Amino acid sequence: MPVIRIPAALKYYMDNHSELDIPASSVIDLLAALAERYPSVKFHLLDADGKLRRHFNVFVNGVHIRELDGLATKLNPDDKLILLASAAGG
Amino acid sequence: MELSHEEILRYSRHLLIPEVGLEGQQKLKASSALVIGTGGLGSPVALYLAAAGVGRIGLVDYDVVDSSNLQRQVIHGTSMVGKLKVESAKQRLLDLNPLIQVEAFNEPFTSENAIRIAKDYDILIDGTDNFPTRYLTNDLCVFLGKPNVYGSIYRFDGQASVFFAKEGPCYRCLFPEPPPPGLVPSCAEGGVLGVLPATIGSVQASEALKLLLGIGSPLIGKLLLYNALDMSFDFVTLKKNPKCRVCGPNADVTELIDYEEFCGVPGHDHEDDGSAGADWDISASDLRARVSSASGLLLLDVREPHELAISALRGATNIPLGQLAARLSELDSAREMVVFCKAGTRSARALELLVSAGFKKVKNLKGGINAWAREVDQSLPIY
Numbered sequence: 033m034p035v036i037r038i039p040a041a042l043k044y045y046m047d048n049h050s051e052l053d054i055p056a057s058s059v060i061d062l063l064a065a066l067a068e069r070y071p072s073v074k075f076h077l078l079d080a081d082g083k084l085r086r087h088f089n090v091f092v093n094g095v096h097i098r099e100l101d102g103l104a105t106k107l108n109p110d111d112k113l114i115l116l117a118s119a120a121g122g
Numbered sequence: 123m124e125l126s127h128e129e130i131l132r133y134s135r136h137l138l139i140p141e142v143g144l145e146g147q148q149k150l151k152a153s154s155a156l157v158i159g160t161g162g163l164g165s166p167v168a169l170y171l172a173a174a175g176v177g178r179i180g181l182v183d184y185d186v187v188d189s190s191n192l193q194r195q196v197i198h199g200t201s202m203v204g205k206l207k208v209e210s211a212k213q214r215l216l217d218l219n220p221l222i223q224v225e226a227f228n229e230p231f232t233s234e235n236a237i238r239i240a241k242d243y244d245i246l247i248d249g250t251d252n253f254p255t256r257y258l259t260n261d262l263c264v265f266l267g268k269p270n271v272y273g274s275i276y277r278f279d280g281q282a283s284v285f286f287a288k289e290g291p292c293y294r295c296l297f298p299e300p301p302p303p304g305l306v307p308s309c310a311e312g313g314v315l316g317v318l319p320a321t322i323g324s325v326q327a328s329e330a331l332k333l334l335l336g337i338g339s340p341l342i343g344k345l346l347l348y349n350a351l352d353m354s355f356d357f358v359t360l361k362k363n364p365k366c367r368v369c370g371p372n373a374d375v376t377e378l379i380d381y382e383e384f385c386g387v388p389g390h391d392h393e394d395d396g397s398a399g400a401d402w403d404i405s406a407s408d409l410r411a412r413v414s415s416a417s418g419l420l421l422l423d424v425r426e427p428h429e430l431a432i433s434a435l436r437g438a439t440n441i442p443l444g445q446l447a448a449r450l451s452e453l454d455s456a457r458e459m460v461v462f463c464k465a466g467t468r469s470a471r472a473l474e475l476l477v478s479a480g481f482k483k484v485k486n487l488k489g490g491i492n493a494w495a496r497e498v499d500q501s502l503p504i505y
Contacts, residue, residue, distance in 0.1 A: 094359055095359055
């Protein structure tokens, strides 16, 4: 199943996992499954309208979903996703 | 630009590399770099650029050296605690390499002074610690047509890229908007592994040198994601965002704006005065009076469990901020409550959450348990 890499800022809400295997057939389904499995991450990940907050980016096999089909991008079982969060620390 | 015999000896290991050679070293001597922030990232970046012989290095910072900086900000030393960071850094750089020029700008980097400070430098290095200055640095680089050598760090995670709108995406192509205020923790709040900025800062320094020399493949259109805990290096591809408001074809941001307003947060990551607003705050000394007189007052500590080993208030209930929304039923909304954390930032967010859930008798301990340690109980450490 697809594997997603979790940013440090969200690990805390996801039992400290840095990677998770999530059964899902699209990016949007995968994010919904994440929010369902870890309810406290939902507020951090999604805005009031249920959309991915704009300081997050999703990459599938190193390619931004903007270059694919956005949140509707279909996933294969061996896909590797990266959830990227903006970080200000320096 | 000619090299003296002293410089030829100093840079001999560069001169032996065919990609650098005498000509490259002369290029470095004639080049300039502005390092914005002399903290975790700025320390290794400035040290390596100075050692490499970049002829003119600018340093921007308005802060003073604090002992809590020394775990990672290796350009500063214990003897410099309390001194201006730019002066401390300048002294160290000139000790490392007296053959270069170092210009110190002891001022916050703002929309008002950014062009004046940056316009005469070849490249800018983003080593700041906050979102307003990152967006300012990006927009400035787009407008001035200069590369922005980017790095950011948090706990064990680091990111690095070169944002250069002439040849690839800018920071806003990736992050069109800053996170909602308070949603992304800073290093002052969440911590950072001391050696992490060395890894990311040295990537930034490498990219800066490659750009100044005109060699290799810079990280334009690529983002490096580093995790020290797993020792993983991942790269993702970045493309220009056609909807980018700064570098896109229909850009509508054409001059520097008020970045603190844009981001909804101040241009620094100090959290010493973490506040929920005057109506919602209680000072440490006022809380002491309340604790000794009022019965039934609940002290709610929203820090992480591992922070309780550093300092704690007797009788406080611990519910970490991340669990608060799911554990509201454990709290009595009729009871008076004072929420606290390390320095008042997380507890201000907890207070917002509590108030939105109908809690009315809630106050935020301004400055957190660190303020309590400073003003009331000096037996507690400040961290």
